[in-house]
Amino acid sequence: MPTYTSQILIDQIHALSNKLGGEFPYEDCKMLFAQLREIGTAQAEKKYGDLIPDLDAYFYLVESHSMGVSKLVSWPSAELSISQKLLRSSFFQTHTRYRDMEWMINEINTPRLHQLLTVSNELRSMLQKLIADTIEESKRINMMRQKEFLYA
Secondary structure, X not given: OOOHHXXXXXXXXXXXXXXXXXXXXXXXXXXXXHHHHHOOOOOHHHHHOOHHHHHHHHHHHHHHHHHOHHHHOOOOHHHHHHHHHHOOOOHHHHOHHHHHHHHHOOOOOXXXXXXXXXXXXXXXHHHHHHHHHHHHHHXXXXXXXXXXXXXX
């Protein structure tokens, strides 16, 4: 059973995760590749060729945790710890080879991609908070049970 604070986070995650729906930003990715070719980035296709699958995997990670957030609070601590590690880093922290294109992703050039990355980062942050709170609550409950057992 989630705590009051956790339930507020769950509700916020549900509300924000609705912004992740819709089409993948293929057109925005094509725009990025075109801009990279224009500015003469050497071997852009080779260096950034996995951008779409990497973005897709990142969005899936965040979206799957967001959509299943109500059940997340009942996961075992070991699974929560794994998710906590997976959600620790942003897309550009995880996939450092794309950092030099990060400046090109904005509301004007790539509006859909920008929105998805922004929402994903917000969700990732809220999920991390929820997972940390859930782990702490689980520890607190376990300590109470141990004390009850010892003093029974």
